[in-house]
Amino acid sequence: MVDLNYSPVPLLDNIDEEIMKQFVINSIISVFLTGALFLSNTLADSDNNKLRIELDGEYLTAEISNMPIIDVLKKISEVCGAEVFVDASIQNNTISANIHSLPVEKAVKRIVSPYSSVAVFAQRTNSKGDKELFISDIKVYESSSGGSNVQYVNVSKSAQTEHKSQVYQSPFRVPPPVPGVHAKGSYAEKAQKRINEKMIESRIKKIAYMRSKASMEENRVRKDITRLKIELSRAPIEDRRELSSELSAKTRELYNLQKRNITRIQNEERILRQLQARQH
Template sequence: MIRTLIATTIFVIALPFISLAGETEKIHIELDGEYLTAEISNAPVIKVLKELSAVCGAEVFVDASIQNNTISSNIHSLPVEKAVKRIVSPYSSVAVFSQRTNANGTKELFISDIKVFESSKGRDNVQYVNVSSSSTDSSGSVEDKPKKSQVYQSPFRVPPPVPGVHAKGSYAEKAQKRINEKMIESRIKKIAYMRSKASMEENRVRKEITRLKIELSNAALEDRRELSADLSAKTRELYNLQKRNITRIQNEERILRQLQARQQ
């Protein structure tokens, strides 16, 4: 009886430690074009941002006071800016967009810098640490150095004009309009391509569903259960595919509307 009581007591005491041991650190981040998927569990902010930098190729800076805090997140196929905001929640983030020339010789915007900071401090009153995979500064501390190619800083919107600098008819305003025109043209082409690709993907799954329905109607009784399971799986696949494609296209259309509004 006493031995049983001792064993039970030890087991009860050990339970919290077993629970803590189960909270393992996990970081998995994937980039598919302009969309990010991440599975993060109980990981320090600094480790997550280092992986994010390696995957996205951006310079990443973090508020030194929160770099060792742990975060968890699970997101699927979100635009990079929105994904970063979700990943670092409850902290704030800002993306810095810059301009570059791609392989086709046309200019495009890309995320060159990401800053993560404690919301209550504001992004300008922070001691930042560079956690980028390309950083060679052993101390990690960096000064804010604006890039010559920097266009704007904003996670989700096209920035408002700056009085004087973007005055009507000024060189800066004309240059910004030309950039916007290129971005609008590129975005329209991208949306058309995405619609075409989505249609092809969905039609492929629809053909599979049609084939399975025909096979199911002609199948023997013992084969119907397996075919029904395959049909249900394909139906779910089509639903998820349509949902993903609609979300992606709507995100691109929202950005396009913002750009078009700036041209008016």
């Protein structure tokens, strides 16, 4: 006979208390792991796109990961205060670099590698009244182009404000005249002239140093040749063959040294003549 007074026991009452505790603990762990995984992915994405550039005096430190060149160069321009131009064909390519306390010019070359870069120096008077050099312009371009026949985009903050989307065929020529800005005798033209003068002065000093160094190197070898000739004249017959061989090697060394030095100095002198012609 069926007992009509039967009342079902709630399901929860039948669940073992330990099982219930384990269920709750597992749920909490699951939520925690899901959150940790999400945070980890977020941080990983952040690490995959990193851009930190700091200037300490004349030294640059940078942490860059998978950033477009144009964004990196905008930051460099902002930090260093230089006008920065980038080859329009590579501006959206990504680069990565990690450098610590390098001079600005060397740092930029490392940062934009495998692309090429050139820095132009100008002169200014510091707060102490002393003359000093600073980087006024930087250009970055595809190495295979050699920097010629390239369209450059000025990524500097001033250019974005004043000349949006302006493209230059060459960043180191004065852009198309703007009344009162790039007219003949303007600040831009005078600044370029001062830059050329400083480059000429620097090139003259470099040539003088190269001549002095070449003379010291050649005189050192000449002294060795003179010594070997004296030793050869006094040496017994059995030792003369070895001394003759050394003398021939030193003579060849002097010839190659002179040839190399002449070529290098002539190249520098050719560049100097081009700079001087540009001034007139």
